[in-house]
Amino acid sequence: MARYIDAKCRLCRREGAKLFLKGDRCYTDKCAYERRPYAPGQAGRLRRKMSDYAVQLREKQKVRRMYGILEDQFRAYFKKADMMKGVTGTNLLSLIERxxxxxxxxxxxxxxxxxxxxxxxxxxxxxxxxxxxxxxxxxxxxxxxxxxxxxxxxxxxxxxxxxxxxxxxxxxxxxxxxxxxxxxxxLPQREDITFPIAEHLIVELYSK
The missing domain is CATH 3.10.290.10 (RNA-binding S4 domain)
Incomplete structure (x- = not known):
């Protein structure tokens, strides 16, 4: 099974949010995102205007990386959530939380x-x-x-x-x-997920 083996803190910096991928370290001043809250790489500090697609993609990648789910698995969760009754985005988060x-x-x-x-x-x-x-x-x-x-x-x-x-x-x-x-x-409810997630962006991305 494919897995990410590089520095996990790079993922937090890339997504512009603390994803709590390293346990206790994320709660200390040793957290790399706290020390360098910008994207990795030479152009990490540059401010670029993102397209609607880029914003949607980054939101999807943020959630996928936070939960440690592969792309095919994540897409399968979305398809299942889309077939369920209720709000697709909320269904998606509930499935992943479980x-x-x-x-x-x-x-x-x-x-x-x-x-x-x-x-x-x-x-x-x-x-x-x-x-x-x-x-x-x-x-x-x-x-x-x-x-x-x-x-x-x-x-x-x-x-x-x-x-x-x-x-x-x-x-x-x-x-x-x-x-x-x-x-x-x-079952987990939307209000139980306090991490800032804009699930509607993920729905918009996969619905294109």
């Missing part, structure tokens, strides 16, 4: 989505008593996510409660850090 790797990150059992994906692939988490090692697994209301008994001493897992205390847990999830368990209480 990915298991994102749920693990939101619950605080990992410091980043990339780290959550790695933990999921190692079979560390169980859903409703069954081991699941697919990061793109779509969680449903009522699903109970538990850290496997033999994996509860992993340092990253032990930091769960501290992570949640700093970052907070969205209302559609419930976490019992002491028992290494989390529950999906409901």
């Amino acid at each position: 990915r298991l790797d994102n749920v693990i990150y939101r619950m605080g059992f990992a410091n980043s989505r990339d780290q959550a994906r790695q933990l999921v692939r190692h079979g560390i988490f169980q859903i409703n008593g069954r081991r699941v090692d697919i990061p793109s697994y779509s969680c449903k209301p009522g699903d109970v996510v538990v850290v496997a008994e033999g994996s509860r001493k992993i340092p990253v897992i032990l930091e769960a409660q501290d992570v949640i205390a700093r970052r907070g847990c969205p209302a559609w999830l419930e976490v019992d850090g002491a028992n290494f368990k989390g529950t999906v209480k409901a």
Whole structure:
């Protein structure tokens, strides 16, 4: 599977927003985006007028990179969202938020989505008593996510409660850090996603 192996901080600088790709580092003064809040490269500081297409593309790339989703996967999510009832952009964000790797990150059992994906692939988490090692697994209301008994001493897992205390847990999830368990209480709503995303730009891009 293709994956980005260069410096993650370049992605934040390219998209002009902090994407929280490096966990705790993003909350410190060591964050590269805080020190250099402009695009990478020699022309990074130049101000250029962007076309409507460029604005739409950058918004799509920002969301795709933040969640760590490949282009084909992202387009498939959009097609599914477009066929669902309701607002396409809101449906798209809801589908992406329900990915298991994102749920693990939101619950605080990992410091980043990339780290959550790695933990999921190692079979560390169980859903409703069954081991699941697919990061793109779509969680449903009522699903109970538990850290496997033999994996509860992993340092990253032990930091769960501290992570949640700093970052907070969205209302559609419930976490019992002491028992290494989390529950999906409901489907994520648009107001649960506080990161600045203009999903209508993504809809406009894919609808051309």
